[in-house]
Amino acid sequence: MKDMNLIFEKNNNTISSYKFNLTKNEKEIIDHIPQNLIDLEEKVLPDVSEIEVVRHFIRLSNKNYGVDTGFYPLGSCTMKYNPKVNEKIAKNELFLNFHPYSDNKRVQGILEVMYNCKEDLKKITGMDEITLSPCAGAHGELTALFVINAYFKHKKENRPYILVPDSSHGTNPASASMAGFKVITVKSDSNGFVDLNDLRAKATEEVACFMLTNPNTLGLYEKNIEEIVKICHSKDIQLYYDGANLNAILGISRPGDTGFNAVHLNLHKSFSTPHGGGGPGAGPVGVKKHLSEFLPNENVYFENDTFYLKENSKFSIGKVREFYCNFSVVLKAYIYIKTLGKDGLRKSGLLALLNANYLATLLKEKFSLATKDHIMHEFVISLDKECHDYGITIMDFAKRILDYGYHAPTVSFPLIVHNCLMIEPTETESKNILEEFASVMKNILEEAKNSPDLLKNAPQNTPIKRADEVMAARQPILKYTENF
Amino acid sequence: MTYFPHSEKEINEMLEKIGKSSLEDLVLPIPEKFRIKEIDIENGKTEVEVVNLFSKIAKKNKEYKSIFLGAGAYNHFIPAVIDEIVGRQEFYTAYTPYQAEVSQGTLQAIFEYQTYIATLTGMDASNASLYDGATSLCEAVIMAINHTKKNKILVDRFIHPEYMKVLKTYMNPIGVEIVIFENNPFYFDIDKFKKEWKSDFACFVVASPNFFGTIYDFSEISNIIHNDKSLLIQSITEILSLTILKSPGKLGVDIACGESQSLGIPLSFGGPYLGFIACKKDLMRKLPGRLVGQTKDRDNNIVYVLTLTAREQHIRRELASSNICSNHGLCATRASIYLSLLGKTGLKTCGLKNIENSKYLYNNIKKLNKFRVIENQAFFNEFVVITDIKYDKIKEKLEDNDILSFYPMEKDFKEYKNHYLVTVTENNSKEEIENFIKVLKELE
Numbered sequence: 058m059k060d061m062n063l064i065f066e067k068n069n070n071t072i073s074s075y076k077f078n079l080t081k082n083e084k085e086i087i088d089h090i091p092q093n094l095i096d097l098e099e100k101v102l103p104d105v106s107e108i109e110v111v112r113h114f115i116r117l118s119n120k121n122y123g124v125d126t127g128f129y130p131l132g133s134c135t136m137k138y139n140p141k142v143n144e145k146i147a148k149n150e151l152f153l154n155f156h157p158y159s160d161n162k163r164v165q166g167i168l169e170v171m172y173n174c175k176e177d178l179k180k181i182t183g184m185d186e187i188t189l190s191p192c193a194g195a196h197g198e199l200t201a202l203f204v205i206n207a208y209f210k211h212k213k214e215n216r217p218y219i220l221v222p223d224s225s226h227g228t229n230p231a232s233a234s235m236a237g238f239k240v241i242t243v244k245s246d247s248n249g250f251v252d253l254n255d256l257r258a259k260a261t262e263e264v265a266c267f268m269l270t271n272p273n274t275l276g277l278y279e280k281n282i283e284e285i286v287k288i289c290h291s292k293d294i295q296l297y298y299d300g301a302n303l304n305a306i307l308g309i310s311r312p313g314d315t316g317f318n319a320v321h322l323n324l325h326k327s328f329s330t331p332h333g334g335g336g337p338g339a340g341p342v343g344v345k346k347h348l349s350e351f352l353p354n355e356n357v358y359f360e361n362d363t364f365y366l367k368e369n370s371k372f373s374i375g376k377v378r379e380f381y382c383n384f385s386v387v388l389k390a391y392i393y394i395k396t397l398g399k400d401g402l403r404k405s406g407l408l409a410l411l412n413a414n415y416l417a418t419l420l421k422e423k424f425s426l427a428t429k430d431h432i433m434h435e436f437v438i439s440l441d442k443e444c445h446d447y448g449i450t451i452m453d454f455a456k457r458i459l460d461y462g463y464h465a466p467t468v469s470f471p472l473i474v475h476n477c478l479m480i481e482p483t484e485t486e487s488k489n490i491l492e493e494f495a496s497v498m499k500n501i502l503e504e505a506k507n508s509p510d511l512l513k514n515a516p517q518n519t520p521i522k523r524a525d526e527v528m529a530a531r532q533p534i535l536k537y538t539e540n541f
Numbered sequence: 542m543t544y545f546p547h548s549e550k551e552i553n554e555m556l557e558k559i560g561k562s563s564l565e566d567l568v569l570p571i572p573e574k575f576r577i578k579e580i581d582i583e584n585g586k587t588e589v590e591v592v593n594l595f596s597k598i599a600k601k602n603k604e605y606k607s608i609f610l611g612a613g614a615y616n617h618f619i620p621a622v623i624d625e626i627v628g629r630q631e632f633y634t635a636y637t638p639y640q641a642e643v644s645q646g647t648l649q650a651i652f653e654y655q656t657y658i659a660t661l662t663g664m665d666a667s668n669a670s671l672y673d674g675a676t677s678l679c680e681a682v683i684m685a686i687n688h689t690k691k692n693k694i695l696v697d698r699f700i701h702p703e704y705m706k707v708l709k710t711y712m713n714p715i716g717v718e719i720v721i722f723e724n725n726p727f728y729f730d731i732d733k734f735k736k737e738w739k740s741d742f743a744c745f746v747v748a749s750p751n752f753f754g755t756i757y758d759f760s761e762i763s764n765i766i767h768n769d770k771s772l773l774i775q776s777i778t779e780i781l782s783l784t785i786l787k788s789p790g791k792l793g794v795d796i797a798c799g800e801s802q803s804l805g806i807p808l809s810f811g812g813p814y815l816g817f818i819a820c821k822k823d824l825m826r827k828l829p830g831r832l833v834g835q836t837k838d839r840d841n842n843i844v845y846v847l848t849l850t851a852r853e854q855h856i857r858r859e860l861a862s863s864n865i866c867s868n869h870g871l872c873a874t875r876a877s878i879y880l881s882l883l884g885k886t887g888l889k890t891c892g893l894k895n896i897e898n899s900k901y902l903y904n905n906i907k908k909l910n911k912f913r914v915i916e917n918q919a920f921f922n923e924f925v926v927i928t929d930i931k932y933d934k935i936k937e938k939l940e941d942n943d944i945l946s947f948y949p950m951e952k953d954f955k956e957y958k959n960h961y962l963v964t965v966t967e968n969n970s971k972e973e974i975e976n977f978i979k980v981l982k983e984l985e
Contacts, residue, residue, distance in 0.1 A: 065656065090785075094756055104884040114650070117646035118626070118632055120646045121645070123635040124634040139634050144633075149599045152809070162940075282575070314577070334874065335636070335647070336870045337813035378673055386812075392595060395583070398582065399581075400579075400585060404543060459642055465640050516642050520642070522842070524641040525836045536655050
């Protein structure tokens with residue numbers, strides 16, 4: 058298959074090739090490197106003019122959908138508006154052009170941002186210490202599990218197991234495996250809450266940690282949270298807060314007060330930094346005092362009127378990444394915290410709840426919610442019956458949503474609800490948008506009943522038609538080659 | 542300042558519709574004792590207040606006039622085109638491209654990125670990015686352990702010291718033993734390697750250029766390693782070196798991994814950067830993280846999708862090849878734009894310019910009385926300088942002249958007292974280099 062739209066097909070050896078001026082000839086420049094280690098052979102690289110490169114990427118951008126394009130209700134992804142002032146400030150060269158090994162005295166502003174962000178996040182989560190090092194939510198989970206592993210090793214306790222609910226994000230069990238633990242799944246009860254009897258049976262002194270998302274991926278706040286905390290703490294099982302859904306309780310409740318021992322935050326979710334088509338994010342980890350000396354070694358401190366990075370503890374797990382943190386992401390999150398302040402953050406939590414509940418109420422008229430109880434910032438609808446009755450797949454339904462100019466919700470997750478959509482509107486969407494979206498959803502339901510082909514052939518109004526994912530996986534083509 | 546589009550009237554209408562009398566009713570599922578009234582942080586600010594505040598904070602940072610330091614984070618020129626394009630909301634405000642039909646921009650940019658990385662490394666497949674060079678090394682080693690089912694690894698001592706620290710953090714909980722290969726930092730000690738290599742190692746990890754800047758000739762070792770069905774991993778902190786050097790693929794490497802911050806990503810005090818990982822075909826299904834593949838849509842047009850997702854955490858959970866979910870996608874898009882813009886000619890002249898500039902400094906330092914270089918060190922854009930002048934004195938002098946350089950090797954490699962790492966890139970002008978030499982002379 059030859060895609061003529063790829064940059065590699067535009068190679069025309071332009072007279073305007075980008076270049077750097079050399080004063081010596083090629084041979085002389087590289088004469089100190091053994092000949093057998095050099096390879097100046099022409100590689101498959103394009104050589105096109107600047108305007109063509111620019112148009113190429115603008116054309117690509119036109120085939121993308123972002124939060125600024127429209128409603129993006131991906132459940133558990135918290136696609137809120139990314140404030141432009143954050144982007145602008147982060148481009149300031151006085152933040153951008155510093156080498157990580159710069160002298161302390163030269164980066165006092167940068168360190169101040171890190172330190173103050175860390176202190177504010179402590180207050181927001183109710184934790185005793187925070188590391189800003191992890192690069193993403195999953196990296197935060199892994200970091201926290203390394204910490205918990207070190208804690209029990211230090212206590213000379215053998216605890217090889219991690220508990221995760223069956224409704225958990227896939228990163229939880231995957232992180233547990235990477236940190237050397239074995240995973241035990243805790244069942245949900247018929248209402249979508251953690252099954253307490255199952256938890257009691259599995260919460261032994263061989264368990265290091267229970268990883269909980271609260272509100273969970275069904276959008277439910279664990280109604281037995283006090284009992285869960287009690288069960289875990291009675292066996293010294295560390296209770297972990299997966300911060301993917303923190304937006305629901307921002308300014309309303311703090312994991313640290315509830316009894317969680319460790320937490321990660323997704324700055325690219327709750328704190329408005331952009332997702333960048335997959336990243337970069339940042340996944341700071343907060344812990345209670347008894348775990349703090351095991352955190353990654355390097356952290357930011359303030360003493361004698363000076364901010365500095367220091368390696369602090371002999372019990373530390375070590376480093377989890379090169380250098381200290383994803384600074385520009387931390388900066389944007391900190392700008393967001395300063396902009397909204399205490400009232401704004403609390404209001405954002407409340408309006409996230411309002412928007413989700415409003416949309417759920419509108420959709421409930423025609424769709425079946427996966428849960429009976431009071432939902433928080435997101436919810437799951439099940440289309441299992443409709444899929445059977447009308448001979449459609451849940452993917453057909455999701456693709457039809459794209460035709461109406463919206464991004465689709467999260468599809469087929471959590472795994473415990475068949476044929477479901479997981480919807481998280483966030484607080485930055487208006488009443489109007491929610492109403493429009495609800496009416497589109499109802500329209501599609503009618504279409505599913507009366508003309509299911511509209512769904513089966515969807516999408517029609519997008520830059521491309523339905524992509525064949527099965528074909529892609531059968532014989533993977535992961536790069537361009539000259540001769541397909 | 543807030544970003545909520547609601548009016549008070551709308552909030553009330555919405556509350557009425559859902560049957561609640563106030564916003565506070567929405568928090569009722571949370572037990573009262575776990576609720577707070579407010580967070581103990583400051584009140585919000587207007588946009589103008591925020592801009593002023595951060596401009597004040599930014600001014601507390603004092604830029605260097607010259608950066609002659611790399612050591613894993615490189616001061617390269619960033620063409621204007623990059624910010625212009627990644628500043629488009631269609632790229633930066635999108636999520637992971639789950640819905641291919643509205644994400645072809647991200648998907649094709651990543652497919653092109655994968656092609657570039659595979660090309661530069663001489664490998665069959667690259668993933669869609671990882672966090673950074675250090676964690677990409679950990680992922681590569683995990684691939685090797687899973688592939689070979691061996692639980693011990695041999696690691697060259699002169700990989701980036703921070704990568705070594707991260708590797709130890711990752712390996713310790715899973716009980717993988719790290720054996721250090723005491724190489725020579727200035728040439729690859731093949732005889733010693735032959736003595737120390739054992740068949741029960743899952744892999745050998747080598748960095749080239751290594752932390753001392755040396756380009757190693759390790760072309761002989763891949764046969765030895767492959768005879769034992771083990772893997773050769775090359776860690777690279779400076780991906781631009783591959784514009785000039787023989788690719789890992791041609792050196793018999795099975796997994797190439799490292800840091801590609803050099804491809805148009807700002808220094809930003811250490812992050813976010815861009816981890817890359819690429820491998821030979823038979824290891825492809827063990828790659829961590831996202832992969833973009835080519836396929837067709839229903840109109841038979843060539844399109845791009847996330848593929849081989851059965852390796853990933855959201856499907857395989859505890860059996861996944863990695864826990865990676867978010868990666869550093871926008872940094873990969875930056876790299877894609879950088880590589881497209883520079884192209885064949887730009888990349889080659891960029892690589893050569895790095896060498897030309899660093900060699901100019903190398904040759905001039907050689908002429909100084911109190912500074913020495915290593916004769917015949919094969920390097921790309923960083924090399925080692927030796928001097929008996931006290932570090933504090935050098936540091937003070939450089940700081941006074943707004944120069945960042947002379948990374949003390951003693952910090953991580955105790956016996957290398959008086960050894961310093963110096964880096965020069967295409968971004969250092971001739972005047973800067975001349976001035977640096979002048980400042981060093983004044984130290985004599």
